[in-house]
């Protein structure tokens with residue numbers, strides 16, 4: 103599977119038949135447009151115009167839909183990328199591990215600029231949003247496959263292998279090694295499990311009774327929103343419109359999160375089993391796993407797990423002999439878009455469209471995938487449900503706090519001795535977690551990723567819980583050598599890059615925020631600029647369409663509140679700074695007039 | 710369901726299936742909008758019509774009207790944000806109103822006047838977008854596109870053609886044409902299509918029609934958009950304004966715990982923190 107050696111220019115007829123085979127594989131279903139385009143991209147390094155024409159005709163969709171999808175997702179392109187297409191993870195934790203230097207070193211070695219394709223077409227190099235390897239960064243991707251623990255020595259080897267045009271299968275396997283450092287297993291990770299046990303328990307107890315157990319467990323969604331799972335499942339079960347769908351959200355795009363990666367790598371059966379018992383309860387025959395593109399390395403192994411489950415009667419028709427209980431799971435890969443973690447955007451993506459969050463109402467539980475009732479739940483939610491189905495609700499509800507029962511998986515990265523996966527009962531304090539992971543001299547912790555909250559070292563008594571610090575699992579530690587502005591800027595850039603662009607305040611506002619923040623950090627801001635920064639934050643936060651826009655200003659707002667003195671220190675003393683650099687704008691005029699003396703330069707601001 | 714809702718202290722009746730903005734317009738109450746149009750599927754992208762419904766933020770053009778709703782539209786906070794959102798649209802594209810054929814007939818311009826917008830407030834993006842003048846009868850000036858999606862919906866829903874689409878992500882959004890060359894001349898559009906006439910700005914223009922109505926005699930020259938928008942709706946509904954007032958103080962400060970955008974569902978649901986309008 104690991105090509106690095108795709109393609110000479112194709113003749114039209116070979117492209118034609120290749121695309122025909124891809125279409126056949128996808129059963130000519132327009133909702134499978136993403137997998138289709140991924141296959142075309144892998145083969146031709148872009149989506150050629152001729153492919154667009156052929157696909158539009160065969161799938162009966164407008165060309166504009168194909169172009170829109172190709173432009174929306176980071177890993178699809180309308181112009182050819184390199185035969186070795188390299189992306190380097192640009193999360194703050196990668197940066198803290200020296201990513202910038204490595205990226206420049208790689209660019210130099212490969213003689214390619216970041217963001218460009220080398221003239222001979224051999225290699226392209228780009229930044230990308232967090233690839234979910236924060237515990238083993240600096241990380242990257244080559245032709246979609248995860249690279250971990252990059253360093254100068256590895257980059258030397260990589261550059262050589264690329265120049266030699268070695269297929270990825272000949273690269274040292276340790277370059278692609280993904281470890282799953284479980285540092286502190288708890289309630290769920292320690293629980294022994296036999297495949298099929300949760301389905302058996304569900305049917306033995308009864309479907310309604312099992313839903314009652316999920317209810318009494320008070321399980322709330324682990325994807326960040328904290329929705330009560332039983333309520334979602336019951337609402338879906340009650341819908342008379344059929345069919346019903348089960349979607350497992352494995353988009354895990356929040357920078358700093360990698361616990362779903364670990365679950366799918368080591369506990370896939372228990373996740374699939376959770377989807378299966380959900381299907382029994384809500385009456386569904388079709389499940390979908392939406393796997394983020396960055397986790398391509400898991401794809402084949404997950405397919406094998408699914409096959410084994412089919413072979414042993416845990417998926418397919420009459421599951422475990424329960425006549426009439428049919429259910430199967432299809433894996434669909436994303437193509438690089440954080441917004442597709444949002445449930446309704448994910449559904450759009452699964453329907454072969456750009457991932458734009460839908461208007462609510464109606465909620466997807468009533469009108470979801472293919473406009474049918476749909477349960478979308480996080481990987482960890484299904485994993486927990488599996489154990490609740492076996493052990494019962496009270497077993498789970500005993501742990502944690504009253505409002506946040508059970509345990510939470512945390513992905514810990516950044517400045518600590520032992521990054522990795524930790525499982526804690528809800529209610530655990532940040533202090534205790536920092537002790538366990540070996541963090542000292544702490545400046546602060548970003549809980550819940552960029553969309554979460556920055557906790558300064560004065561607030562470490564706060565707790566992980568829906569009623570205090572709610573998190574999908576991202577936990578990034580920063581020590582006192584770090585700059586708050588580096589963190590905030592990285593997060594703010596992330597949101598501007600990942601905004602789907604549907605609504606005005608988020609589309610325009612996230613870029614305004616990015617520029618305004620840079621202006622201040624670079625020392626070009628006056629007092630009014632700080633006020634303006636705060637105001638843009640509020641306009642974006644209060645008027646955006648979805649959770650992305652709602653939280654895009656959080657990094658600035660939470661650090662403005664916790665460290666106002668830092669921002670004030672950056673301000674210029676003048677009380678007016680123009681929004682654009684007049685002198686730089688005059689560069690063209692100077693070039694035309696062929697002069698560059700002092701008088702040809704302007705200073706706009708009297709200091 | 711039909712009934713009455715309260716918008717800024719005015720009791721507004723609504724009929725089955727109407728959104729808040731439709732009910733409001735019918736009653737002569739203007740809530741600013743750009744991506745909404747009567748008879749079109751709601752889209753909800755411009756966010757100009759953002760209102761508080763029972764204390765929660767939502768868009769009036771997508772939110773179904775419901776009996777007893779209390780809607781705040783005309784508060785200083787909301788008006789302020791509307792002005793800012795309008796200014797965002799101006800700096801994102803390139804809008805040189807004085808030299809624009811649509812001036813006076815342009816909803817974006819008229820909304821800006823209504824918002825009392827006196828400057829752009831934000832630094833310009835100086836977007837580089839190319840014009841498509843390839844079609845004999847229709848011109849696209851991408852500089853003026855605000856991605857309201859109305860032409861997309863018009864072509865698909867009214868003309869049955871799908872000539873337009875919106876591509877790109879984030880700030881790189883762009884209007885795309887469904888034709889082999891990507892040019893309008895090679896698409897199926899005709900000058901009689903609704904899509905050729907629906908654009909609220911000067912992005913899609915019918916050639917040789919620019920000055921059929923001279924400056925000074927254009928839609929918004931004589932009447933502000935707040936009147937034009939509602940008058941049309943009132944005529945359409947065959948109703949007159951003059952509705953009784955209602956008591957906006959019914960609105961409690963604290964948002965209801967379980968009320969939400971999705972009434973029959975959210976009523977039993979805890980608020981979902983990541984669904985912005987579910988809070």
Ligand SMILES: Cc1cc2nc3c(=O)[nH]c(=O)nc-3n(C[C@H](O)[C@H](O)[C@H](O)COP(=O)(O)O)c2cc1C
Pocket residue numbers: 322323324325326327328329351352353354355356440441442443444445446478479480481483648649650983
């Ligand atoms: C911008 C954005 C990104 C999100 N990303 C994810 C994600 O990567 N994984 C996830 O499970 N939920 C994500 N969510 C939350 C989902 O919308 C949804 O609430 C969740 O998948 C529901 O499952 P749960 O109830 O099991 O948590 C995201 C939400 C937003 C607004």
Ligand code: SF4
Pocket residue numbers: 803804805806807809810811812813815816817818853910911912
């Ligand atoms: S489209 Fe409207 S707002 Fe834009 S330039 Fe023309 S008149 Fe001005």
Ligand code: SF4
Pocket residue numbers: 853854855856857858859860861884907908909910912913
């Ligand atoms: S061209 Fe006009 S109608 Fe079409 S999306 Fe742009 S602004 Fe809206």
Ligand code: FES
Pocket residue numbers: 459601602603604605606607608609646647648649650651652
């Ligand atoms: S672009 Fe997604 S919230 Fe607006």
Ligand code: FES
Pocket residue numbers: 741742743744745752753754755756757758759768769770771
């Ligand atoms: S008119 Fe409601 S969002 Fe545009």
